[in-house]
Amino acid sequence: MGWAIALHGGAGDIPRSMPPERREPREAALRHCLQIGVDAIKAGRSPLDVVELVVRELEDNPHFNAGRGSVLTSNGTVEMEACVMVGDTKKCGAVSGLTTVKNAVSLARLVMEKTPHIYLGFDGAEQFAREQGVETLDSSHFITPENVERLKQAKEANKVQIDYAQPIQRVEEEEESASLPNGDSQIGTVGCVAVDSSGNLAAATSTGGLVNKMVGRIGDTPIIGAGTYANSLCAVSATGKGEAIIRATVGRDVAALMEYKGLSLEKAAAYVVGESAPIGTVGLVAVSANGQVIMPFNTNGMFRACATEDGYTHVGIWQD
Amino acid sequence: MGGWAIAVHGGAGVDPNLPNQRQEQAKQLLTRCLNLGISALRSSHSAIDVVELVVRELETDPLFNSGRGSALTAEGTVEMEASIMDGCGRRCGAVSGVTTVKNPISLARLVMDKSPHSYLAFSGAEEFAKQQGVEMVDNDYFITEDNVGMLKLAKEANSILFDYRIPTIGMESTCSAAVENPLQMNGLPISIYAPETVGCVVVDSQGRCAAATSTGGLMNKMSGRIGDSPMIGAGTYAGELCGVSCTGEGEAIIRGTLARDVAAVMEYMGLGLQEAVDYVIKKRLDHGFAGMIAVSSKGEVAYGFNSIGMFRACATEDGFMEVAIWE
Numbered sequence: 121m122g123w124a125i126a127l128h129g130g131a132g133d134i135p136r137s138m139p140p141e142r143r144e145p146r147e148a149a150l151r152h153c154l155q156i157g158v159d160a161i162k163a164g165r166s167p168l169d170v171v172e173l174v175v176r177e178l179e180d181n182p183h184f185n186a187g188r189g190s191v192l193t194s195n196g197t198v199e200m201e202a203c204v205m206v207g208d209t210k211k212c213g214a215v216s217g218l219t220t221v222k223n224a225v226s227l228a229r230l231v232m233e234k235t236p237h238i239y240l241g242f243d244g245a246e247q248f249a250r251e252q253g254v255e256t257l258d259s260s261h262f263i264t265p266e267n268v269e270r271l272k273q274a275k276e277a278n279k280v281q282i283d284y285a286q287p288i289q290r291v292e293e294e295e296e297s298a299s300l301p302n303g304d305s306q307i308g309t310v311g312c313v314a315v316d317s318s319g320n321l322a323a324a325t326s327t328g329g330l331v332n333k334m335v336g337r338i339g340d341t342p343i344i345g346a347g348t349y350a351n352s353l354c355a356v357s358a359t360g361k362g363e364a365i366i367r368a369t370v371g372r373d374v375a376a377l378m379e380y381k382g383l384s385l386e387k388a389a390a391y392v393v394g395e396s397a398p399i400g401t402v403g404l405v406a407v408s409a410n411g412q413v414i415m416p417f418n419t420n421g422m423f424r425a426c427a428t429e430d431g432y433t434h435v436g437i438w439q440d
Numbered sequence: 441m442g443g444w445a446i447a448v449h450g451g452a453g454v455d456p457n458l459p460n461q462r463q464e465q466a467k468q469l470l471t472r473c474l475n476l477g478i479s480a481l482r483s484s485h486s487a488i489d490v491v492e493l494v495v496r497e498l499e500t501d502p503l504f505n506s507g508r509g510s511a512l513t514a515e516g517t518v519e520m521e522a523s524i525m526d527g528c529g530r531r532c533g534a535v536s537g538v539t540t541v542k543n544p545i546s547l548a549r550l551v552m553d554k555s556p557h558s559y560l561a562f563s564g565a566e567e568f569a570k571q572q573g574v575e576m577v578d579n580d581y582f583i584t585e586d587n588v589g590m591l592k593l594a595k596e597a598n599s600i601l602f603d604y605r606i607p608t609i610g611m612e613s614t615c616s617a618a619v620e621n622p623l624q625m626n627g628l629p630i631s632i633y634a635p636e637t638v639g640c641v642v643v644d645s646q647g648r649c650a651a652a653t654s655t656g657g658l659m660n661k662m663s664g665r666i667g668d669s670p671m672i673g674a675g676t677y678a679g680e681l682c683g684v685s686c687t688g689e690g691e692a693i694i695r696g697t698l699a700r701d702v703a704a705v706m707e708y709m710g711l712g713l714q715e716a717v718d719y720v721i722k723k724r725l726d727h728g729f730a731g732m733i734a735v736s737s738k739g740e741v742a743y744g745f746n747s748i749g750m751f752r753a754c755a756t757e758d759g760f761m762e763v764a765i766w767e
Contacts (some may be wrong), residue, residue: 210695210726216666217562237665240689242537242562244664298471307557317516330557337557338566345673345697363558367530373704380708 510656
């Protein structure tokens with residue numbers, strides 16, 4: 121038993137050739153967000169508060185595909201989505217299609233707490249944001265030059281990519297390319313899961329989605345049971361190829377394997393990532409009610425960090 | 441064992457005072473849709489084709505809350521959503537915030553078949569619909585007098601109304617909705633409920649399962665509110681073993697990931713179809729009212745609900761057929 125926290129900044133094809141000037145700020149951000157989360161848990165904040173504040177921090181950081189730094193739709197706009205879920209009550213809140221809300225995860229929480237609904241999207245969600253007086257900014261705030269470039273490349277290659285800027289050369293060349301314009305793979309979706317020492321669980325996920333996605337495309341992040349899930353056994357936040365995560369109901373399946381098959385968190389998560397979802401499509405962070413933490417992925421890499429009460433911490437990008 | 445099976449629903453949670461005439465109309469519609477599905481199955485159509493064509497029929501008929509006849513948002517408009525899933529490969533498609541597409545379920549299918557995504561909403565969904573050349577109509581087409589009346593009642597009661605179906609025209613004496621009927625659903629002080637999402641699940645003669653669900657959502661809902669119907673794993677799910685479509689209190693269905701859980705208990709605990717449906721209804725709906733229909737790859741059909749009534753019809757290849765509303 122004991123508390124535990126894990127967070128991610130996205131899973132995908134992250135080339136090991138990523139230059140230090142790209143890698144280091146992201147690692148530093150993961151450490152920083154982990155520390156914020158750990159401090160909050162130690163200060164006795166609820167897991168829901170903790171996951172919200174960690175994800176807010178990740179959203180504000182332009183290096184990850186959520187909030188500021190979100191990848192762009194085919195129209196060059198941002199459409200952000202997020203979700204929170206609380207384990208003991210299974211209460212949840214989700215939003216999609218946000219264009220001006222600074223912290224989508226906080227709006228998702230407000231949907232959960234202030235409306236009789238679970239999920240609000242697009243204009244209705246923006247309207248709700250205004251009614252709630254949350255911080256909104258001109259949508260240009262969220263758009264970074266890197267993402268403008270990524271969109272351009274994606275359009276040239278004429279394909280939708282999993283929020284990463286393995287600059288698309290030819291389809292055959294999937295591994296590292298020395299001539300990457302920016303050698304960086306901003307993988308998308310950010311998330312956090314936490315459990316306190318009483319076993320209370322919460323999960324939160326936030327994203328800008330897929331580069332060059334169709335306007336109005338919703339991914340796995342706001343789908344309860346896909347990208348985000350928490351019940352009394354565990355809390356899960358997934359990342360990767362949204363369509364695959366939805367189909368495999370990743371979040372729910374980790375919990376269902378624990379519940380219905382009696383698997384441990386580790387085995388359940390390993391099964392979902394290793395067997396249920398195709399290679400190269402998913403990563404997740406999860407914690408269990410008794411303080412275990414796991415961060416498996418079947419992609420090249422996943423930006424991640426975790427810590428437990430007994431002092432264990434880990435920050436990583438590739439398989440160790 | 442084996443063979444095709446089909447089930448159709450028109451919503452869980454029915455007013456026990458629903459006039460007989462309405463009950464009859466509902467049963468006739470369910471029967472008609474069931475028979476459409478049965479003919480298609482006998483002509484060897486695939487499960488995914490059958491669920492789509494049956495739900496299209498339910499959407500087109502104004503009786504239930506989907507397509508034409510959808511419940512209205514707080515603004516008096518219609519925002520429809522739907523999802524469809526093919527047990528083969530678990531491919532899926534969903535749409536939300538659809539306002540001019542005559543058959544949302546078909547748009548959901550196009551998302552599955554013709555787009556790189558699984559779920560499109562609002563203006564993006566409408567734009568995709570235009571590109572695909574699906575039949576589009578004015579939002580007015582979907583709005584019925586009955587529902588305009590219901591919205592008014594709901595606003596007067598100032599609560600979310602569960603797609604109440606008692607007709608307001610010519611039956612004023614039964615419409616003391618706010619006062620006489622203390623039944624509630626959706627965890628809120630709502631006066632009357634009679635939700636009618638529609639759905640269809642099918643297993644074809646090849647043992648392939650499919651599921652489809654479509655709705656206008658909650659009466660007087662906030663514009664932009666998305667419920668369980670387009671949410672894969674909540675309102676709709678299909679895999680190798682079964683196909684499931686749920687209806688009822690959307691928020692409870694989402695929290696309970698109901699449709700996925702039926703399949704999960706079959707897969708992970710080895711339960712049979714009816715056992716799985718019963719288990720999920722009993723254990724996964726904390727403080728919620730809902731119902732579901734399900735078929736298994738073995739040709740079985742099952743349903744379950746903890747609400748008062750569920751509009752349903754089902755049939756199997758060996759001749760079983762049932763059309764019912766109550767327990």
